[in-house]
Amino acid sequence: MASVSSDKTPKSSSRPRAKTQMAGVSQQLLDEELEHSAKLIHAAVKAKCVKDIQEELARPLIRMHQSRVLNTPYNQCPPLVLASRHNCVEVVEYLLTLGEIDIEQTGMVMFLHEEIHGAAALWTSAACGHLEIVKKLIDSGADVTHSTNSGSTPLRAACYDGHLNVVKLLKRQGSDINMPNKYGHTPLMIACYKQHDRVVRYLLNCGVDVNRQSELRGNTALHDAAEAGNTQIVNLLLEAGATVQRRDGDISPLLSAAAVGQSDMVHYLHNHRSMKYTNEEYVEAMELLGSAYVDRHRDNNRAVECWQKALDLREKCTFRAIIDFSPQTAYRNVQKPKSSAELTSVASNHDSVEMLALAVREQILGISHPDTPYYIRYRGAIFADRGDFDRCMLMWTYALDIQIKAFNPGHDNIYLTLGSCAEVLHHILSRHSVMPSSVKYVVDVTELAFTELRRCRLTNSRFIFRIARVMLHLTGIWLKALDMKSSVVNNKRRLYEITYNLVQMQLVNDDEETLLHLAVSPDITKILDFPAYSFPCEAVLALLIACGAEINATDKHRRTALHTAIRKSNKHNAERVAHIISLLADAGVSVNARDCYRKRAIDYVKAESEVAVAVRKRSPICLQELAAVVIVDTGIDISQILPLKLTKFVNMF
Template structure:
């Protein structure tokens, strides 16, 4: 391994002479193996391409016959790019000479990363026009989109690279193509503030279409606060009076919340009111019936606006109402600012108002978004963090949150219950299961002073067990409850794992104490591996019937793992039955064919 590190470091640092010294006189098979070795995810050729060491790359390709399609992981701006081929890396880093070297030696110009990003898209991202033109000249496909459906033109527009966008359009790149979420290149321009490119797109047939959230490029510019884009688009004849007015109203909400410019927000809202009066499109009375909005009513007239300007909190509520009306309650921007406003109220000590706002946002997300949505999980995690903070600070007396906590726990169960079967065990499902278990811990902690949890809480915990939810690596609820790795879930600490109170409740409700994960580990194995100092936890599992002789897929019992981890032992005499002792003897001394079929599984556990 030390020799492999030397080769890797020499390639990374551009030390050609050192590389030749180590590789020149070695057998080709050994050289081949060294060049396929990944360190921190990358091969020697990949790091040479990443750092622009042309001579090293040329030597590895021409003399050492390095595989020019062998992928690996490289870091760009703090993001790890997985399964990146050398050509993608060189194009992304802007090393034109290495790009040409790779293509001349047969590199696939349309090779992709794990996210289906091509070398051409990588060059478009960082504005390397000469590389873009070279790759196109060598048959790069301008229409290959990444896994999200974003094309080379879209990313050039989003990053504001006018010359690349113009070049791609000259090649007849589809200016109206939609991504997986329905946005077009016009949306990308509006979000990034690239007015020159936006004009270019419109002059080449781009249409003002809507994305999956019903957002036009005009509304996208309003949400991101690009006033110059808004002012340009509202002059177009294709924009209706309503679209023009709503863009001004939404831009006002953005100025208020994002830029904290109350005066500009008021000016824009006043301008929208004047426009409504001018074209005869008066605002319909809109009083929110939602508890979270405290029956606030949108302003109707200039005099309403003037009164509202005297109350900053009322102005902020107007911004929420505007977003809810124009974008809809489940739009990410609407949900974000509802949650943000709730957090502000929580910081000011108004916990009830915070919970009401967050509850409303969560209800809309679960109604409108697919199960396991990142946004929904973020809302549920925020609730868990809030409740943990309240319990730690002992401020629950001023706000009885037992019912709220149970409601959020049930919302967690709803996400797990509605998740597609193919998502079970994947990262999103695993995270949702962890959030659910943290909420379960908080519930148990909240009701602990009352000696026993209410029937409704126990019923919800039992429902979790009946789901038989499995997280990453096939770990069930009890596996996760005894694992210290379950503690880390978000930015802020919530519950500490292993959690004995939760373990007791899961066992009382009948969870399988000997359930196995994909590695054949029972909760005993997990507890022994992750928490060797938690002897009490091991005794809890053993007293509740955990089988001490069960071996995992590696043939190890929990006590063997415990000894390897900490050189500690557990007195197993009180937990071993005569059946287990007999099974050990039978397994050691009897041929498998002599064991009755109905006892084979039991004997093999020992």
């Protein structure tokens, strides 16, 4: 996700040219002091202590930089948003009196262990149902349409937890009751799904579009009510004119209810006089309901009953012939039973029942429906818990393949599947004997990750770098597999091809860090919930360098990979960092390059440390570098004098 912007550090397009080292140090001390002040204010807000905030802002230095302190997020959350989250009414009142406060400032807030990015104070207070704060923010000019990064408006946030008074206030202030989030989910849909009948009634009375469809899944509010199993809300929607008409390829509310195991709702909708579902649609619903019993309720007996009922209905009615599943290795090539005898045979084998449930869901819902790959991943996770990593990777590789075919580039679910694959593959290679199939999965997943990376590049997806981050893990895992199976020459050649193309993309993240910076940082060792490949990694670094990575590339702090390696070093990885220093130095990194604070890499460690010794061994006196330092310190304008390549070199000092 894109980070919250801050004026804490200069952008690369306007990097400071400090005239003295003292100026750089002073700037660093100022940054540290302001960050400490932001931390104190953050704590005071959570404690609802206005007096402590006033005292901190009264300090002369902080008063000079008040706007920066008040509007820069600490722990990704600025003071006004934090106060709105914790219902600190007096704090909000005080902050709003300060002329330099940005009422539309955004940050990250947590709701039920979920990170919400790009949340403004009004959205946050509306989501919490803090009516008094909502009123104060609106009175102070807060934008009622300001949505989060996911496109959620304050009104939709209030609908999520059923804060009717907040919903009414926002509606009166001009908030659009039909505005969906980026997934096409409207306030009415979420109110139906969360079963807030009073909010649903209010929105319907306001003339909300009851038949609005999501662009992603084609669902309406009726689908969400069916999934929730709430017949009262279903009837409210039908009375308001909800219809079951849908676009080609969209599933019906009947199938939506079946997909989540709402058996009572399936029968209710089938028998409802206004629905007019055919028997064939009901058969599909029973088949899908059987899959839900397996994957959601772990009730194989009820699943078999549903499938048997579907078979019985097919025998009584004239339907098209049962369509076999396409042979799929991930599902053990299971086929749809055509008779009670075949179903009995499947029911006798627990694994066959599980595979049949997945195959039925894919056939009815299709690969573009989120539930299809979700339950494939779920089943793979169960195999992993059982220690059957081969089956796990078989399932997850297939899930990843269909996600890339069906979802938008950089989709969250693709990233989650890739991350899970990397974690399990690392686990396999670290703790188990390596089988040929393990190496194959490493190759297959990396190839799929690279395919996704190219899709992201073509569409300018802002999520491209997090996919590239997983690629670094997969690269390390592939290198480890090659060490264990050194005879796989073709695999090694293919890895170099992929890495070369990856380097040629010249990817950077929000902090302008390159893949080289990440390869030497321990911060990326964890992808999702568990550590994957260990970083900093000499092998991955060496491969990136061999494939042409720019050795002196700098981030937005003007720090090279050497700066990053040394700044992130600790007593546990000191020996590894010493080897990385040698690798970087041999490749031509400028050991004495200075960052925006005029600090060399060695300035970030103690003089007697093992890492400092390693740097001093690789930092001979260089006349070019000394000359560059003099040019920068004296402030000579070289932009019109030196060639571009030499200018870039000088700017490193």
